Structures are given as structure tokens and as C-alpha cells.
Amino acid sequence: MTKFGWLVGRVTTVCFIYNISVKLFLINLLAVVVLAAAFAGWQTSRAVRQAARLDFSGAAQAVRLARPVPALLNALTLDQVPDLAWWNAQLAAAEPVLAAADQAVTNWQQSLVGSAVAEAQSNPGPATSAEKTSQVPPADLSAAVQQLRQAQQRYQQTLLVRQLVPQNQANLPLVMAELLTVFLDDHAVIVALQNNQELRATGGFMGSYARLDLDQGKLADLKLQDIYQPAGQVTSPRPAPPGVAEYLSGGQGLRLQDSNWHPDFPSAAPVILELFAAGNETGINTLVAVNLSLIEQLLELVGELYLPDFGITVTSDNLAAVARADRDRFFPGSHQKPHFLSVLANQLKFKLAELPMDQRPALQERLTKALTTKDLQVYSGDTRLQRLAQDFHADGAIIADACSQHWRRLESSQPPPDSDCATAGYHLYLVESNVGVNKANRGVQRQVAIDVSAPAQLVVTILFANSNPNILQPATNSRPAERGDYINYQRLLAPSTARVAAITVDGHPLDSWNETELSTSQAGRLKQIGWLVPVPAGQTATVQVTLEPGQIAQSIKQLLITKQPGLTPTPYTITTGGGSQSFSLVQDTAVSLLQ
Numbered sequence: 001m002t003k004f005g006w007l008v009g010r011v012t013t014v015c016f017i018y019n020i021s022v023k024l025f026l027i028n029l030l031a032v033v034v035l036a037a038a039f040a041g042w043q044t045s046r047a048v049r050q051a052a053r054l055d056f057s058g059a060a061q062a063v064r065l066a067r068p069v070p071a072l073l074n075a076l077t078l079d080q081v082p083d084l085a086w087w088n089a090q091l092a093a094a095e096p097v098l099a100a101a102d103q104a105v106t107n108w109q110q111s112l113v114g115s116a117v118a119e120a121q122s123n124p125g126p127a128t129s130a131e132k133t134s135q136v137p138p139a140d141l142s143a144a145v146q147q148l149r150q151a152q153q154r155y156q157q158t159l160l161v162r163q164l165v166p167q168n169q170a171n172l173p174l175v176m177a178e179l180l181t182v183f184l185d186d187h188a189v190i191v192a193l194q195n196n197q198e199l200r201a202t203g204g205f206m207g208s209y210a211r212l213d214l215d216q217g218k219l220a221d222l223k224l225q226d227i228y229q230p231a232g233q234v235t236s237p238r239p240a241p242p243g244v245a246e247y248l249s250g251g252q253g254l255r256l257q258d259s260n261w262h263p264d265f266p267s268a269a270p271v272i273l274e275l276f277a278a279g280n281e282t283g284i285n286t287l288v289a290v291n292l293s294l295i296e297q298l299l300e301l302v303g304e305l306y307l308p309d310f311g312i313t314v315t316s317d318n319l320a321a322v323a324r325a326d327r328d329r330f331f332p333g334s335h336q337k338p339h340f341l342s343v344l345a346n347q348l349k350f351k352l353a354e355l356p357m358d359q360r361p362a363l364q365e366r367l368t369k370a371l372t373t374k375d376l377q378v379y380s381g382d383t384r385l386q387r388l389a390q391d392f393h394a395d396g397a398i399i400a401d402a403c404s405q406h407w408r409r410l411e412s413s414q415p416p417p418d419s420d421c422a423t424a425g426y427h428l429y430l431v432e433s434n435v436g437v438n439k440a441n442r443g444v445q446r447q448v449a450i451d452v453s454a455p456a457q458l459v460v461t462i463l464f465a466n467s468n469p470n471i472l473q474p475a476t477n478s479r480p481a482e483r484g485d486y487i488n489y490q491r492l493l494a495p496s497t498a499r500v501a502a503i504t505v506d507g508h509p510l511d512s513w514n515e516t517e518l519s520t521s522q523a524g525r526l527k528q529i530g531w532l533v534p535v536p537a538g539q540t541a542t543v544q545v546t547l548e549p550g551q552i553a554q555s556i557k558q559l560l561i562t563k564q565p566g567l568t569p570t571p572y573t574i575t576t577g578g579g580s581q582s583f584s585l586v587q588d589t590a591v592s593l594l595q
Contacts, residue, residue, distance in 0.1 A: 230279025
């Protein structure tokens, strides 16, 4: 594999976290031009060096070219680039030259500069007179080499950015201008791999994770591990919240593997990182949640992966089955699963690095879509990075403010006037959590109907269909059979003024349910209503929640429906006094009820 292919693969994991912007490669184009010119200057001086044994003209030219690099990198703004397509074309045209320039500059740094400076200092004479030596003082030469090295790094980042970032997001460069400085800082990152076949509030069960240590934007260390390794070292878990306390904790409090319970990712992430730290994963300032469904989509793109160490071929269809943790046989210190994950990650990295150019737009589309569907979520203690995540709604935050720009730009039709948005918008969020400790969610579908036609009521109906067989995994000597029943702890989040009039499951009224006030990172306080919904394998279940919304139903002109991370597209039907409308919920959706 070429050096460039290796580098692209190496940086791909980092770019999945930071989603570097178009701004970066536009800025770096000047560095690209500088490198090309430096390479040209080096070539033109080659004959002179050969004839004179020592000549500083090539190095002097590189110094003159390199000196303005930092200023040029910081000076260019989008206001000076009216035609993005033209700049992309120039970058594409420069790639063949710069592929050679990259190696040439490296060779120049290692051989020409070192030998020239050494000879100038150790063998002064007619060919290396003080006059010639002064043309390239060692201090200036060292600074030039450092500047060119920085330009090389940014150029290499540029190539990957152009491949990964979609060009049709007009606001992307403006919002992400600060990302360059953030990216070049040191970061310690946990990437939580969430299996959404076992659905949890932020996407899925956290069975595995990767720790990435970044040094000046470069990946210095990568470690993949099973979640039970640090979880087994936590001696003082947090108190378990409702739902976890009854169905998951076993009286042991909130454990690391279940800590992504809060449906607001910026609220869940600090708890997750705190428990990671208690499990001796310290110094982490950034958490990224990646759902299994995103990895499956990448496998659909690159094709099957053969893992010779294990003698298996991994595809998008069997990934979950071959990668899942055997919880009963796991023990702290086991290296089998981390080894599997490392081999899988390396194979996927190589395939992505070798992806043909005509397939790069499809990769861009999948990564961009992962942000809107929340299959990729970012939280950081670095306020700059967190602000960027918020700007793109990549932080998985619950936003219930109808007046926010997030909802205003998602309105489907005839939005209410700005002065009415606070009272006319009504937020609803359905959150499922699989507490059956199985991977039943692949075989579970649901449909949602919301009726706001009654004068003072809002009725939410959910139809679950479980197509799983009775047995998902047969029994072994070490564990019992895994059943296909879906045991769902269902939650409904609504404005704090809402009152629950009734909840029924298959027509039978519930005598009680859990009802609490939920604090979120941006939405303030919401009412959280939770109850258990078992859906046996091969059967259906119908849930109906009747709310008194706390305002006259006819005054609700807009429903703000939040989409749960990890959930497959869900059919919704909204009924009003004037009719009904249907859609598939694939991202947060604001539905206008005005006819």
C-alpha cells in the first residue's frame, strides 16, 4: 500500500470523530500551491547542485516560499472564494504534482538540507563561502523545514477532507472555521460502539469501545476493548435512575454498560465518562457514540471483509452476530474480543482508504446522514468542540424550544409566526430501551399515530410488531438460550405542563407508571413518563397514552417530534380535525398542523 493510502486510512478514524469541514481544504489550498512551487524550485536547482557539488539555491528558494505559509494559511476566507467548484477543480488538478512533491520534500528534508548545512559548517571554502552560507542561515532553514512539514500535514488532511465532507452544505465552512485549531490540539477520545439491535436511549448497548489518543491532531495510540473491562473495575457506581433500578441494575446501581440511559446525549455523556474514569480510563475529554448501523452501512459500501486470524468473512448482515459479546464467558483481562475488534477495524480502515473515487460521494452521504439520524454523536469537555457539535446538532441534544433555529429550519409547511412559536409548538419524544438483555430490536417494528383532533386531549398510539423467533440464540454449555421477546422500557417525554390521563397496553389500563421531571442540556425541564411494554416473539402490542397537553389542543399548530438515536425509520400518522398526514421519522421533524 502506498504511503498516501496508509495515511488516509490512518486519519479516517479521526475524521469520523471530528467531521472536518470544507473550510479546511479551502484554506489549505495555498499550502498545496506552496509545496508544488517548492518542489519545482528543488527540481530546477538539481542540475546546479550536481555540477557545483554544493549549492544552496534550491534550499534558499524553499525558505523564501515557506516563510509566508503561516500567514497565507490564516488569511484566506470564504469571502475570497466565490466559486467553490473552481477551487475543487484546482485541487484535483494539483494532486498528481503534489503526490510527487510530498515525497520530494521529505527526501529534501532528510538528505539535501542535512548534508548542505553539515558541509557548510564543517568544510568552509570557495564552494561554501560565508557569502553563500549566509544565503540560508541554519536557523532560517530549520524554520522553513518546520513550516513545510506543517504544510504537508495540512495538505494530507486536505485530501481526506475533500473525500469525506459533502460540498452541498453551504453553512459548513462558516460554522467550522474554528475546527482547525481544535483538531490540532491534543485530545483523548472514547468512541463508544453502540449496538442498536439492543436499543438504549442514546442509540444502543455499549458493548465495546475504542480509546484514541491524539497528539497535535495525529493518532498517537488506539486501543479497542470490551466494555466489561473498565466496568468490572468500578467499585462505586452511581444511583440507578427509574427503569434501570427496576430492570437492569440488580441492586448494583448504574453500571458503566448501562450508563447511556439519559435520552439527552450531552447529559448522558458526563456520566458515561465519569464511570469510564472510575474504571481507570482517565484523562478523557471527548466522547463519541457510533451506532452499529453506521458500521453496517460502511460495510455495505466497501463490501465483505475477510478476517484471516478468525477464519470468518464479515458482512453488513452478519456483523452484529460475529462481533457481539458473550456476556457469560467474558472475564476481565480477556484479549479475544479486543483482538477481533482491532483486526476488524484495520480491515475496514484499509478498505475505506482504497475506496475508488467514484464511491467517495456515497461515503460522504453516509457520514453526513449519520449526524442527522444520530448514529454519530459527539460530546466534548473542550468548549470549542462542543460548540461546533451543537451548531450542527451533532451533539444529540434534546431541543424542545419551538423558537429555536433547529426547529425553524425543519418546519414542513406554513410555520406559525415567530411571535406564536413558543405557545404553538408542542414537543414529543418517544424513547425505547431494551431491558431484556438480548438483540431483539432487529426484528421489532413500530408505527406511531398522534391524534390532536379532540378539544383538550392529545392521544399517542404505538403499535409494536415483534417478528423474532422464540429463540434468537440457542443455549450453550455456558449460557441459556437467548429468547426473542422484546422487553421495552418505554418513555414519553412531553412538556412539563402535560398531564397523563390514561395509559393502556393492549386495551388494558395501567394502574401506575413512573413519572419524573427530566433536566436536559438545552430544553430545560421535561416530563418523563415511563412504563414496561413486553412484546413476545411473534406477537404485537398496542400502547395508547392519553395526555391533557396543558394547553387547548386547537392552539397546537406544530408538533416537534424528536427522533431517537439507533431507531429505524418509523411510520407516523398525525390526525387533526381537518384530516391526517403521514411520514417516516428518520430525523427530528417539525410537523405543521395548519391546513
